[in-house]
Amino acid sequence: MVRNYRSSAILIALGALLLIATPSCRADIIGDVLGKFFPPPPPPAPAAPAPAGLNPWFYSRSCPSATAWVQNMTSTIVASDRSMAAAFLRLHFHDCFVRGCDASVLLDSTSGNTAEKDALANANSLRGFAQIDQIKEKLEEVCPGVVSCADILALTARDAIVEIGGASWAVSLGRKDGVVSIASEAMSGLPSPFANYTELTSTFAEVGLSEKDMIVLSGGHTIGVAKCAAFSHRLYNFSGPGAINGTDPTLDADYAKFLKRKCPQGSPLIEVFMDPTGRFSGQTFDKGYFTGVKANRGLLTSDAALLTSSFGAQTVALEASANSPFMKDFGVSMQKMGAASAPNGAVLEVRKNCHFQN
Ligand code: HEM
Ligand SMILES: *[C@@H]1O[C@H](CO)[C@@H](O)[C@H](O)[C@H]1NC(C)=O
Ligand SMILES: *[C@@H]1O[C@H](CO)[C@@H](O)[C@H](O)[C@H]1NC(C)=O
Numbered sequence: 001m002v003r004n005y006r007s008s009a010i011l012i013a014l015g016a017l018l019l020i021a022t023p024s025c026r027a028d029i030i031g032d033v034l035g036k037f038f039p040p041p042p043p044p045a046p047a048a049p050a051p052a053g054l055n056p057w058f059y060s061r062s063c064p065s066a067t068a069w070v071q072n073m074t075s076t077i078v079a080s081d082r083s084m085a086a087a088f089l090r091l092h093f094h095d096c097f098v099r100g101c102d103a104s105v106l107l108d109s110t111s112g113n114t115a116e117k118d119a120l121a122n123a124n125s126l127r128g129f130a131q132i133d134q135i136k137e138k139l140e141e142v143c144p145g146v147v148s149c150a151d152i153l154a155l156t157a158r159d160a161i162v163e164i165g166g167a168s169w170a171v172s173l174g175r176k177d178g179v180v181s182i183a184s185e186a187m188s189g190l191p192s193p194f195a196n197y198t199e200l201t202s203t204f205a206e207v208g209l210s211e212k213d214m215i216v217l218s219g220g221h222t223i224g225v226a227k228c229a230a231f232s233h234r235l236y237n238f239s240g241p242g243a244i245n246g247t248d249p250t251l252d253a254d255y256a257k258f259l260k261r262k263c264p265q266g267s268p269l270i271e272v273f274m275d276p277t278g279r280f281s282g283q284t285f286d287k288g289y290f291t292g293v294k295a296n297r298g299l300l301t302s303d304a305a306l307l308t309s310s311f312g313a314q315t316v317a318l319e320a321s322a323n324s325p326f327m328k329d330f331g332v333s334m335q336k337m338g339a340a341s342a343p344n345g346a347v348l349e350v351r352k353n354c355h356f357q358n
């Protein structure tokens with residue numbers, strides 16, 4: 001069983017609790033949180049082969065204006081708030097890693113069930129739900145019941161990256177939406193920011209993605225932000241080999257200093273751009289993430305972990321190089337990620353409202 005997002009959620013929950021706890025009761029709190037809030041998740045659903053029939057022209061007869069609407073609405077949204085590009089990219093990623101790309105991440109919790117979006121891995125950190133609703137409403141107006149929520153997520157991710165200067169890729173379409181969304185599956189299916197290289201590799205393998213895909217897709221962190229809670233253990237509470245006063249020795253010293261200024265102890269909710277290579281780097285789609293990681297400026301433990309395997313270090317160096325293949329590689333791996341299919345036998349439909357099954 002690989003370490004997964006459950007462990008990060010535990011740390012984030014602990015971080016929040018520690019803010020209000022006195023030192024003497026901290027050990028008790030840790031035991032309580034571990035035991036009560038995190039029963040073992042069910043085993044992940046087996047990956048099925050990519051569904052036949054996905055293709056970029058899927059809606060060319062049934063809704064010829066669908067892709068144009070998604071494109072021009074995404075473009076408008078991202079033009080008025082560049083940070084939305086990161087939000088859309090992450091939504092598609094978090095969708096595809098749990099039950100395949102079936103928009104399960106958009107389903108709401110019900111009285112008897114906590115949905116993926118409310119799992120600790122997603123709650124208060126996934127963004128863009130209202131904007132996806134806006135696009136879906138338009139498509140329901142022009143072609144009721146035709147365009148799936150899962151396809152909208154795949155298209156907005158691509159269109160948003162193009163809007164901020166990334167290269168395009170073809171998005172195959174024809175996904176259907178699931179009717180099941182379970183918080184514990186998000187915790188077990190999503191990679192943890194505390195994961196090592198081996199753990200990351202197996203989490204990606206669960207969705208049919210290679211080590212190369214894992215490294216290239218980590219380049220998604222060239223945009224967007226992470227909260228201090230996701231990495232402050234590397235600044236103040238690192239106890240691994242070579243720790244320097246609680247600081248992770250694999251973190252570049254100047255970068256560590258910068259991060260300590262940004263994230264004073266006990267400030268888990270402050271946000272920091274994950275790509276530190278330039279003033280606007282966190283909102284520009286470029287190879288900056290890889291030049292950062294190569295220079296020991298990977299923000300998360302999982303980013304730094306890419307350097308701990310020789311294949312990982314070589315691939316990071318290649319993606320960071322002057323003739324970086326990042327733009328092309330990213331599109332190729334996004335197409336693979338976007339082909340992750342729902343479990344065999346899953347009930348699928350085109351949801352009318354992305355929040356609910358029909
Ligand atoms: C390799 C394993 C990965 C781990 C452990 C990981 C973990 C994280 C964490 C902890 C955050 C910060 C969340 C927060 O503090 O609110 C984050 C943000 C983000 N991740 Fe990842 N991630 C991984 C892979 C990916 C992939 C494959 C993509 C897309 C291709 C991606 C795209 C993003 C984006 C765009 C953000 C910023 C979101 C925003 O600004 O709202 N990540 N990730
Ligand atoms: C967006 O695309 C649709 C479909 O092609 C078109 O009807 C509409 O006028 C476009 N809107 C804008 C603002 O470009
Ligand atoms: C990665 O983490 C797993 C599980 O925590 C552990 O068993 C393994 O030894 C670690 N691998 C490396 C290379 O540190």
Ligand SMILES: *[C@@H]1O[C@H](CO)[C@@H](O)[C@H](O)[C@H]1NC(C)=O
Nearest residue numbers: 015018026030233237238239
């Ligand atoms: C630091 O780590 C130790 C052991 O890993 C843990 O008991 C303690 O609560 C952590 N402190 C903070 C402030 O996170």
